[in-house]
Structures are given as C-alpha cells and as structure tokens.
Amino acid sequence: MSGLEHYLSIFTKAVFIENIVLAYFLGLCSFLAISKNINASVGIGMAVVVVLTITAPINWVLWEFLLDKGALVWISEDFKDTDLGFLKLIVFISVIAAMVQLVEMFMERFSQSLYNSLGIFLPLIAVNCSILGGSLFMVEREYTIPETIVYGFGSGVGFFLAIVALASIRYRIRYSNIPPRLQGVGMAMLLTGLLSMAFMAFSGIDL
Amino acid sequence: MELFNSESKKIISDPINVNNPISLQVLGICSALAVTIRLDQAIIMTLAVIFVLCSSNVILSLIRDYIPARVRIVIMLSVIASLVSVVDELLKAYLYDMSKQLSVFVGLIITNCIIMGRAEAFALKNGPSKAFLDGLGNGFGYGLIIIIVSFFRELFGAGTITLPDGGAGYVLWSIPESWYAAGYENIGLLVLSPGAFIILGLVIWAQREMAGIEEEA
Numbered sequence: 001m002s003g004l005e006h007y008l009s010i011f012t013k014a015v016f017i018e019n020i021v022l023a024y025f026l027g028l029c030s031f032l033a034i035s036k037n038i039n040a041s042v043g044i045g046m047a048v049v050v051v052l053t054i055t056a057p058i059n060w061v062l063w064e065f066l067l068d069k070g071a072l073v074w075i076s077e078d079f080k081d082t083d084l085g086f087l088k089l090i091v092f093i094s095v096i097a098a099m100v101q102l103v104e105m106f107m108e109r110f111s112q113s114l115y116n117s118l119g120i121f122l123p124l125i126a127v128n129c130s131i132l133g134g135s136l137f138m139v140e141r142e143y144t145i146p147e148t149i150v151y152g153f154g155s156g157v158g159f160f161l162a163i164v165a166l167a168s169i170r171y172r173i174r175y176s177n178i179p180p181r182l183q184g185v186g187m188a189m190l191l192t193g194l195l196s197m198a199f200m201a202f203s204g205i206d207l
Numbered sequence: 208m209e210l211f212n213s214e215s216k217k218i219i220s221d222p223i224n225v226n227n228p229i230s231l232q233v234l235g236i237c238s239a240l241a242v243t244i245r246l247d248q249a250i251i252m253t254l255a256v257i258f259v260l261c262s263s264n265v266i267l268s269l270i271r272d273y274i275p276a277r278v279r280i281v282i283m284l285s286v287i288a289s290l291v292s293v294v295d296e297l298l299k300a301y302l303y304d305m306s307k308q309l310s311v312f313v314g315l316i317i318t319n320c321i322i323m324g325r326a327e328a329f330a331l332k333n334g335p336s337k338a339f340l341d342g343l344g345n346g347f348g349y350g351l352i353i354i355i356v357s358f359f360r361e362l363f364g365a366g367t368i369t370l371p372d373g374g375a376g377y378v379l380w381s382i383p384e385s386w387y388a389a390g391y392e393n394i395g396l397l398v399l400s401p402g403a404f405i406i407l408g409l410v411i412w413a414q415r416e417m418a419g420i421e422e423e424a
C-alpha cells in the first residue's frame with residue numbers, strides 16, 4: 001500500500017470503523033453527560049480533537065525514546081536491556097494532564113473567543129478515557145510517528161461525530177413519550193446502541 | 208467505631224442498590240462495557256477495580272489532611288496511577304492470557320470516573336475505615352452491573368458461561384449441540400459493541416424501576 005492511501009486508511013478506520021466511542025466504549029462518561037446539549041457537545045468534541053492530536057505524538061516520542069525496552073540506547077549502550085515500560089501509565093497520564101493545562105493557557109492568551117467556548121471543557125478532558133486510550137492503543141499497535149498523528153486526529157474526529165450525532169438525536173426526541181425511568185441515561189444508552197449499529201455498516205470498507 | 212453498625216452497613220449497601228455507581232451516579236461506564244464480552248473478563252476486572260478503589264480510598268483518606276486543595280487532582284491521579292500500574296504488572300505476571308485479553312482496559316482504570324469520583328466525594332472527607340467500606344460498596348455495585356451485563360452477553364451471544372482460572376478460562380456450561388440442531392441460534396449482535404450498549408441501557412432501566420428512582424429532566 002502506498003503512502004497516502006495508508007494514512008487515509010488509518011484515518012477512516014479511526015473515524016468510522018473503529019470509532020473510539022462506539023466500538024471501544026472510551027470516553028463514555030462525558031459522552032453521556034454532555035450530549036444533553038448540542039452546543040456543549042460541539043465544544044467538547046473540538047477540545048478532544050485538539051488534545052488527542054497533541055498528546056498522542058508526545059506520548060509516542062516519550063515511549064520510543066524513554067520507556068520502551070531498549071529505548072535508552074541513545075544515551076549509552078549500557079541501557080539496552082532497561083525496560084521502563086511499567087512507568088507507562090503514570091507518564092502518559094501526567095503528560096495528558098500537563099498538556100490539557102498548557103492548551104488551556106495558550107487558548108486564554110491567544111484566542112479569547114475560543115477559550116470562552118472551549119475553556120470549561122478542557123479540565124474535564126484530562127480524565128476522559130478516550131485520550132489515555134488513544135495513547136495506549138498507539139503503543140499496543142506499534143504505530144510510527146506519522147501514523148500516530150493521523151490516528152490521534154482521526155480518533156478525535158470520530159468522538160466529535162459521535163457526540164454531535166447523539167446530542168442531535170436527544171434534542172430531536174425531547175418531547176417523545178419515554179417511560180419515566182428509562183429517561184436520561186437509559187434512553188441515551190439505547191440510542192448509542194442504535195448509533196453504534198449504524199456505524200457498524202462501515203466495517204468492511206477497506207481503502 | 209464498631210465495624211458493622213448500621214451506618215457502615217449503609218455505606219456498603221447503598222452503592223449496590225439505591226446509589227449504584229454505574230446505573231444511578233453514571234460513573235465509570237467507560238471501561239464497564241469493553242470487558243463484558245465474557246463473564247470471566249468481567250469478574251477479573253471487578254476484582255481489579257475493587258482493589259484499586261479500596262486502596263486509593265484508604266491511602267487518600269489517610270493523607271487527606273496533608274493535601275493542599277489546589278493540587279489535589281494531581282495527587283489523586285498519581286496515587287491511582289501507581290496502584291493501577293501495580294495491578295497491571297501483577298496481571299501480566301500471574302494471569303498473562305487474561306491481561307492480553309483485557310489489553311488497554313486495565314490501564315484505563317485510571318480514568319475510570321468511579322475512582323476519582325469516590326476519592327473526591329468521600330475519601331477526602333472521611334476516615335480510612337469508612338473510606339474502605341465505601342470503596343468496597345462501590346466496587347461491588349460496579350461489579351454487580353458489569354457481571355449481569357456480561358452474563359447476558361456471553362450466554363445469548365456466544366452460548367457459554369466462562370469462569371476465570373489461571374489460563375484461558377474455565378467453561379462452566381455451554382449450550383448443548385442438540386439445541387443448535389433443534390434450531391436454536393446465538394444472537395451474534397450481542398457480542399458486538401451495539402449489544403453492550405443496548406443491554407446496559409435495559410439493565411439501567413430495570414435497576415431504576417427496582418430502586419424507584421427517576422432522573423429529573
């Protein structure tokens with residue numbers, strides 16, 4: 001498979017076929033809580049795209065040059081058996097928390113309007129499983145750096161699509177007659193099930 | 208404080224029933240669904256979550272007077288991340304097949320909102336023994352739901368019931384060949400992700416009917 005096609009295939013896979021919410025169940029907490037409101041959903045969707053695209057490559061660099069088995073040979077040959085892989089979780093989550101903070105500060109300084117619309121969602125994202133999940137999948141699937149960037153961006157777009165779609169459906173059925181104890185989360189889960197079934201139609205597409 | 212007076216019983220039983228972390232507080236759904244394809248995965252995941260939840264609650268409750276309020280999130284995250292790393296390494300050492308199957312979802316216990324949520328809402332305000340009971344109760348509440356979901360998904364989706372053992376799992380019961388010969392078929396959809404969402408939606412509905420709780424609009 002040639003270069004561009006390969007990246008396009010990773011991208012479509014991350015957005016549609018292996019959608020991070022609908023196929024891997026990541027980031028569901030904020031997905032369910034925020035999809036009550038369309039504007040907020042667009043906001044958190046965009047914030048997830050930004051943060052995933054930034055953190056996945058940073059974590060890739062750390063994994064490749066610091067944590068993986070034999071990753072420290074660039075310092076000295078003596079470290080070729082050193083395996084710091086067990087520090088993976090702590091390092092990744094700290095990078096994510098720090099990056100979220102940095103992105104927030106950058107936004108506040110350089111784009112007040114963007115900060116006003118996305119600002120309140122950024123702290124929530126630090127504990128969104130889709131971000132940590134993106135980094136962990138990247139390690140597990142042994143992506144290269146360009147693949148990681150494409151994958152991070154694609155997963156973010158997938159989250160964006162899914163949350164905006166669910167928010168729109170929930171908005172649409174506001175006045176429907178749902179059994180009282182199914183309202184809210186229960187109904188949202190059933191809708192997500194249908195949405196996920198719809199996304200399954202994309203599986204089998206191979207670029 | 209006596210260990211099993213009515214207050215401690217309430218701390219344990221509330222999250223299992225009327226204040227269930229998954230179906231009523233809506234926390235920790237992220238990892239709850241991915242591990243429900245088979246019963247044995249759900250059981251191991253429950254044990255891992257109970258361990259992390261109890262120990263993080265106790266540790267944070269012990270040091271709660273020394274944590275400055277402004278940096279508490281970072282401190283909570285690092286305690287939780289260390290505990291999850293311990294679980295991850297233990298699984299790799301003793302249950303390697305299982306840790307391969309659970310793949311990234313063990314690591315994702317860190318971002319499981321139940322653990323952060325209980326630390327923030329309970330452990331930082333109460334003593335260690337109460338915090339331990341709270342962790343136990345919420346862990347059981349979480350386990351109850353994901354074990355129910357995985358039971359249905361495995362039984363009707365794949366036609367088996369698997370319990371955890373050292374290796375690839377011990378098949379306790381599977382639907383006999385004669386049933387298939389008579390025309391019975393597995394519901395393949397349940398093994399796929401939409402099945403998980405739909406079953407959990409129905410379980411949440413049933414749980415809320417039983418607990419008699421409605422969500423305010």
